[in-house]
Amino acid sequence: MAEAARTWKGMIEMCQGLLVRKTGQDRAWWAARARAAGVLDDRALAEWMGSEHGVTGYARYAVSWEMFGYPEFMLRDADELFxxxxxxxxxxxxxxxxxxxxxxxxxxxxxxMRKTYVSLHSPRRKFAQVAPATKSAVDVALRWEGPAPERLEPLRARPGDPFAWRIRLRSADEADEELFSLLAAARDQNS
Structure with missing residues (x-):
């Protein structure tokens, strides 16, 4: 049976768990302390938690979301995101x-599932990203190693971006066995 698509819920839970592991306290405890210290916005929270308590990055996000709310898209389920x-x-x-x-x-x-794209992951790392790139095409960006098959087009990627190749699809007919073979090959290269 296929695993359900992951959403932002996992990211939220990861940040909350990281906060507890790093500090021994949960997001509600930290939010109450921040409010008592007069923290009124996210910038002040980042400064207060980082400089006074050494809590930064993902662990701090758990407190920020507790105090100031979650971005709306983070609360959507997989079907809503898609x-x-x-x-x-x-x-x-x-x-x-x-x-x-x-x-x-x-x-x-x-x-x-993400807000604007879907990423496909092997057990090791992300190997493909699928996004409706224009009003008339879906792009499948691939992390590809070695010589590129003819169907792959080079992408103008940022320096160091491993997703340097794409397949542009304009109809469901183009989501064919050749595409799925290339996706499988990219998965295998990145496993």
Whole structure:
């Protein structure tokens, strides 16, 4: 059975757990202390927690979200995140659905839903990113090693970005066996 797509819930839980492991206290305890210290915004919280208590990064996010709220997209489930990606381009949704169907059946693939894209992970790391890139196309960016097959196009990536290749899909017919073979190869390269 395929694993359910991951959402931001896991990130929230990870940050909360990290805070407790680092400090021995949970987000409610830290939020109460910050309020008592007169902290009124996120910048002040970052300064107060970092300079006075040595709590930074992901652990601090748990307190920030407790005090100031979560970004709306972080509270969406997987279906809502996916629907939002294709909200103004429904005609492209079958492409994304075909890739999700492949990922759900492929061995060793975990799906991570984000606000504007879906990432596909091997047990080791992310190997593909799927996004409705334009009003008429879905891009599958790949972490690819070695000579690139003809179907891969180079991406203008930031220096050091491992996702330097893409496959641009304009119809569900292009989500074909060749695409799924390339996704499987990228997964295997990154496992």
């Amino acid at each position: 629907a939002g990606q294709y909200e103004d381009r429904e005609h492209l949704r079958p492409i994304g659905e075909a890739i999700l169907a492949w990922a759900g059946e492929a061995d060793g693939v975990t799906v991570q």
